[in-house]
Amino acid sequence: MPPGTSRAPSDQEFSDLVRTAWPSLYRTAYLLLGDHGQAEDLVQTALARTYARWGSVRDVAAAPAYARRVVVTTATTWFRRRGFRGETPTDVLPEQAGADGRVEERLDLVAALATLPRRQRAVVVLRFYEDLSVSETGAVLGISEGTVKSQTSHALDKLRAALPATLASLPTPSAPSTPEDSRA
Numbered sequence: 751m752p753p754g755t756s757r758a759p760s761d762q763e764f765s766d767l768v769r770t771a772w773p774s775l776y777r778t779a780y781l782l783l784g785d786h787g788q789a790e791d792l793v794q795t796a797l798a799r800t801y802a803r804w805g806s807v808r809d810v811a812a813a814p815a816y817a818r819r820v821v822v823t824t825a826t827t828w829f830r831r832r833g834f835r836g837e838t839p840t841d842v843l844p845e846q847a848g849a850d851g852r853v854e855e856r857l858d859l860v861a862a863l864a865t866l867p868r869r870q871r872a873v874v875v876l877r878f879y880e881d882l883s884v885s886e887t888g889a890v891l892g893i894s895e896g897t898v899k900s901q902t903s904h905a906l907d908k909l910r911a912a913l914p915a916t917l918a919s920l921p922t923p924s925a926p927s928t929p930e931d932s933r934a
Contacts, residue, residue: 778818
């Protein structure tokens with residue numbers, strides 16, 4: 751296609767987006783909600799909303815980031831409408847313990863994430879699970895980089911207090927975890 755022209759993406763490109771982005775979107779949704787069924791519902795809702803706007807997408811390469819933002823904003827709407835605040839899931843199915851025995855630690859971390867305020871939870875999920883930079887996290891959430899940093903600091907303090915042994919290896923907010931973070 752000649753430079754300067756654009757076209758609406760195809761249904762095949764949307765199918766490709768769903769296939770490649772689903773694991774990451776689902777992980778984000780699960781960590782935000784703490785429930786497998788609700789996470790699946792959230793991703794399906796977010797992808798339906800993404801598809802409704804699919805004809806206006808001009809850059810297919812940016813579609814995964816757009817879908818991630820829809821997941822986060824839809825989760826925020828659900829928090830407001832459905833009263834997810836402070837909800838801790840109780841119907842977590844037991845997982846098979848791995849050779850390293852870290853399943854319990856993961857479940858403890860998911861439960862601790864569920865106790866964080868929704869913005870702090872979203873910042874932690876995007877920064878540490880989706881490995882987004884400070885600026886990318888701010889763009890997804892529609893907040894400043896300074897707010898991302900302060901929310902990260904507050905969230906990590908709360909998680910360290912709740913899970914001191916599990917989270918001893920987390921970076922301190924004053925020590926950047928990547929060179930990009932030191933510039934941000």
